[in-house]
Amino acid sequence: MTLIELRGVTKTFAGRVETVTPIEDLDFTVGAGEFVSLMGPSGSGKTTLLHLLAGIDRPTKGSVRVGDAEITGLSASALASWRARAVGYVFQQYNLIPVLTAFENVEVPLLLLRMSRSEREQRIGTALAAVGLTDRAHHLPRQLSGGQQQRVAIARAIVADPVVVLADEPTGNLDRTAARATLELLRRLVDEFGKTLVMVTHDHEAAARADRVVELDKGRIVGANAATTSEVDEHA
Ligand SMILES: Nc1ncnc2c1ncn2[C@@H]1O[C@H](COP(=O)(O)OP(=O)(O)OP(=O)(O)O)[C@@H](O)[C@H]1O
Numbered sequence: 213m214t215l216i217e218l219r220g221v222t223k224t225f226a227g228r229v230e231t232v233t234p235i236e237d238l239d240f241t242v243g244a245g246e247f248v249s250l251m252g253p254s255g256s257g258k259t260t261l262l263h264l265l266a267g268i269d270r271p272t273k274g275s276v277r278v279g280d281a282e283i284t285g286l287s288a289s290a291l292a293s294w295r296a297r298a299v300g301y302v303f304q305q306y307n308l309i310p311v312l313t314a315f316e317n318v319e320v321p322l323l324l325l326r327m328s329r330s331e332r333e334q335r336i337g338t339a340l341a342a343v344g345l346t347d348r349a350h351h352l353p354r355q356l357s358g359g360q361q362q363r364v365a366i367a368r369a370i371v372a373d374p375v376v377v378l379a380d381e382p383t384g385n386l387d388r389t390a391a392r393a394t395l396e397l398l399r400r401l402v403d404e405f406g407k408t409l410v411m412v413t414h415d416h417e418a419a420a421r422a423d424r425v426v427e428l429d430k431g432r433i434v435g436a437n438a439a440t441t442s443e444v445d446e447h448a
């Protein structure tokens with residue numbers, strides 16, 4: 213089953229001096245429960261594509277569908293509430309709030325949802341346990357290693373139980389050991405928790421953990437190896 217479907221998507225940023233088109237007439241699909249790596253040179257449109265999938269940016273042309281939601285047609289407030297429920301986003305720089313503990317950072321996305329305090333606490337406990345940080349819940353980000361901070365960021369991305377997790381170079385700031393642990397964790401999100409994961413990476417070893425590697429160049433897909441979405445469908 214296809215979960216994410218982009219059809220004829222173009223994204224143009226019109227500046228005062230020049231117009232940039234990082235994504236051009238792109239068709240892209242991801243199956244439910246699939247783990248896709250997105251590679252490509254700097255400036256090829258990878259982050260722009262993740263922003264389109266997350267509803268952070270809207271396409272200039274074309275349509276973006278995630279599950280039942282045609283994102284392109286949603287109002288700003290409908291889009292914000294859809295995003296809070298459906299998408300978890302992991303950043304290269306972790307983007308944790310420095311004055312909040314690990315527990316409080318993971319709590320942030322839940323504050324956008326209607327939920328009792330006890331349910332919030334239970335979900336945060338589950339998410340921190342899933343990333344192996346139960347014993348670091350009350351530490352501030354600066355009291356954690358880079359790898360631990362990235363695991364807090366992953367807990368924050370999954371705490372609302374989204375269908376889609378998007379990760380932009382999640383191992384870019386980590387050493388080999390921490391990067392491997394993070395990839396192991398991302399792989400488990402797909403295999404054990406049934407998440408659909410799109411991960412941008414420059415690292416071939418990281419990319420190889422995915423079910424499929426898609427390469428972008430100048431806003432177009434230039435190569436896609438391993439299973440195509442339809443092959444994954446047949447085996448699902
Ligand atoms: N908000 C914006 N306004 C104007 N131009 C933008 C904006 N966002 C991205 N761009 C331009 O779009 C192009 C693609 O950027 P993008 O961030 O998607 O690249 P990338 O593949 O993620 O690169 P990197 O590997 O360096 O992170 C770049 O030329 C960038 O300058």
Ligand SMILES: [Mg+2]
Nearest residue numbers: 258259260380
């Ligand atoms: Mg980028």
